[in-house]
Amino acid sequence: MRRNLSAAVLSGVLAVSALAGCGGGDGDSGTASGDDKITLGFSQVGAESGWRTANTKSIQESAAAAGIDLKFSDAQGKQENQISAIRGFITQGVDVIAFSPVVTSGWDAVLQEAKDADIPVILTDRAVDSQDTSLYKTFIGSDFVEEGKKAGDWLVKEYEGKSEPVNIVELQGTTGSAPANDRQKGFADAIAANTNFKIVKSQTGDFKRADGKTVMETFLQSTPDIDVLYAHNDDMGLGAIEAIEAAGKKPGTDIKIITVDAVKDGMTALADGKINYIVECSPLLGPQLMDLAKKVDAGEEIPNRVLTEETTFTQEQAKTELPNRKY
Amino acid sequence: MTSILKNRLFWPAAILVVLLAVNVFTSNQFITIRDGHLFGTLIDILRGSAPLILVALGMTLVIATGGIDLSVGSVMAISGAVACLLISDLGDQNAVGPVLLIIAASIGISVLFGLWNGALVAIVGIQPIIATLILMVAGRGVAQLITDGQIINVQSGPYATIASGFLLAVPVAFLIAVAAVALIVLLTRRTALGLLLESVGGSPTASRLAGIGAKRITVMVYMVAGGFAGLAGLIYSANIKSADSISAGNLIELDAILAVVIGGTALIGGRFSIAGTVLGAILIQTLGVTVVAVGVPAQATLLFKAIVVVALCLSQSPAFREKVFGRLKPRPALRAEVAQ
Numbered sequence: 001m002r003r004n005l006s007a008a009v010l011s012g013v014l015a016v017s018a019l020a021g022c023g024g025g026d027g028d029s030g031t032a033s034g035d036d037k038i039t040l041g042f043s044q045v046g047a048e049s050g051w052r053t054a055n056t057k058s059i060q061e062s063a064a065a066a067g068i069d070l071k072f073s074d075a076q077g078k079q080e081n082q083i084s085a086i087r088g089f090i091t092q093g094v095d096v097i098a099f100s101p102v103v104t105s106g107w108d109a110v111l112q113e114a115k116d117a118d119i120p121v122i123l124t125d126r127a128v129d130s131q132d133t134s135l136y137k138t139f140i141g142s143d144f145v146e147e148g149k150k151a152g153d154w155l156v157k158e159y160e161g162k163s164e165p166v167n168i169v170e171l172q173g174t175t176g177s178a179p180a181n182d183r184q185k186g187f188a189d190a191i192a193a194n195t196n197f198k199i200v201k202s203q204t205g206d207f208k209r210a211d212g213k214t215v216m217e218t219f220l221q222s223t224p225d226i227d228v229l230y231a232h233n234d235d236m237g238l239g240a241i242e243a244i245e246a247a248g249k250k251p252g253t254d255i256k257i258i259t260v261d262a263v264k265d266g267m268t269a270l271a272d273g274k275i276n277y278i279v280e281c282s283p284l285l286g287p288q289l290m291d292l293a294k295k296v297d298a299g300e301e302i303p304n305r306v307l308t309e310e311t312t313f314t315q316e317q318a319k320t321e322l323p324n325r326k327y
Numbered sequence: 328m329t330s331i332l333k334n335r336l337f338w339p340a341a342i343l344v345v346l347l348a349v350n351v352f353t354s355n356q357f358i359t360i361r362d363g364h365l366f367g368t369l370i371d372i373l374r375g376s377a378p379l380i381l382v383a384l385g386m387t388l389v390i391a392t393g394g395i396d397l398s399v400g401s402v403m404a405i406s407g408a409v410a411c412l413l414i415s416d417l418g419d420q421n422a423v424g425p426v427l428l429i430i431a432a433s434i435g436i437s438v439l440f441g442l443w444n445g446a447l448v449a450i451v452g453i454q455p456i457i458a459t460l461i462l463m464v465a466g467r468g469v470a471q472l473i474t475d476g477q478i479i480n481v482q483s484g485p486y487a488t489i490a491s492g493f494l495l496a497v498p499v500a501f502l503i504a505v506a507a508v509a510l511i512v513l514l515t516r517r518t519a520l521g522l523l524l525e526s527v528g529g530s531p532t533a534s535r536l537a538g539i540g541a542k543r544i545t546v547m548v549y550m551v552a553g554g555f556a557g558l559a560g561l562i563y564s565a566n567i568k569s570a571d572s573i574s575a576g577n578l579i580e581l582d583a584i585l586a587v588v589i590g591g592t593a594l595i596g597g598r599f600s601i602a603g604t605v606l607g608a609i610l611i612q613t614l615g616v617t618v619v620a621v622g623v624p625a626q627a628t629l630l631f632k633a634i635v636v637v638a639l640c641l642s643q644s645p646a647f648r649e650k651v652f653g654r655l656k657p658r659p660a661l662r663a664e665v666a667q
Contacts, residue, residue: 046573047476047572047573053476053478076467201622202625203618203625206574209567209574210571210575215619217375218619218620222355222368222619235478238567242568248362
């Protein structure tokens, strides 16, 4: 009796973990194709920030609008989940696979499997470092190096004509992820010419609010004069603001803050004067992605790099833009 | 002297002291008084370690009965999500009464999740690692359902106090952890409860035959672990004034198990050490802060942490200590040979 019960519960566990594996995935996972409706398998990084949830929403809504059957899978921030999700899509025989890679490396094997199965792959928002670019059709997303550069350019302009030392601390994104690597590089390149600019501390906050706060607390304790904080996303910046306020300093005034993303919470802080400058990284690439998926499925040629449309915000611009922010 | 050296908590304590000493040099203010309360790196460490102490405390009791609780991180996420959702719906978020009520309700829900775990383990008879795995996986989904996948922001002064506030110049979060530790120490060392826990962990069957309500005790420790995890989740979410159901308590079960093991509690159950667990939790938090303070590059932080943990585990291994330090001591074995 007990053995039977355990077996029953165990199969329950398996069912639960299978469900969690494609958390939020709607509908059954019967084999696709057959009809003329395009099936798109999409593997999302997770829901680590407001940006990401807006990205997910944009993809789900535009898929419904475009009449594309979306198989959505959430990797919960783990590469192994993403690889198994992609393998699942291959087994199900979807028409197009799109995914936002958790990290840049280690994708060759699974992408080769997709290629062997003749399923085109579209990378969204983050790139991979595979040497063989024929493994995927295109990469749609922001240019993270450019984002880092925009952040650096603003800082250079802000301190134009001043020669006193500027101590910068940096909150990096998830170690090894493309946005973290590229935003770091773009920023460093942009400020390289100014010898008075110095990045005194740089550590990962994993794109998370709580980590941003903890790391900033330690930065504040271990670095005498911080003039500028550069955070690779809004959420870490928001966490850092809490730490700066707790240390009795005024965010935006005592410490200038630059972040990337421009989600609603970040824009609110920008409009309140707690952040000084935000470089936008738009998550609303759903419509463009659906367009590409249709073209790829129809066998049309598409450019191998598609950029999303983006801008930057100062505190004044944030006040006008804020009412329109949906995410 | 040798008795201090032989104490199993000597090496973890020594490493903690070394790490703290490093922080004395790297920080502007290690400990000082500002705006009428204590301030500095040491205070940040104590405040930051409160959630881990709470979770590890519950984990110690569960492990003492020979079980394990993998679901603590998910319970943290759920309790933070419930609290933030309810508080964001309040008309006046700064009203103390309703916020306290919500805090109590969130902890109550967490205790119920603990009851679920305990029932699966003690009454249905499922292996603890499997029984709690169910909630570990499903619980995070529940938390995401509650928050609708969004980060819920709250602007409640009383709620933020439990993480960032100060009482009598000491961080409230740390006081909560201290109170929890004191309560558990009192219950396990001043009453027979500790003995009963150890006997259940040692042999549930023998305990039952000796007239101990082994099942009841098992269910109870999972409920306590759930409640403490819920409290930790509240501190976590109050710290950032928002419910982040994805990252709240993510992988904290592993840190908690590590804290318990560093503290010298055996994973097979039986004897347990509350003081050891607290020491382990503070050590893990200090390690995290030290990594940032000394400026270890982000790519190398995990390696750095791994080296410290490996060194720590080796220092606690009797076989390893015998090999390295054995020669330095006089050898009773040699004398025995002569006698023959």
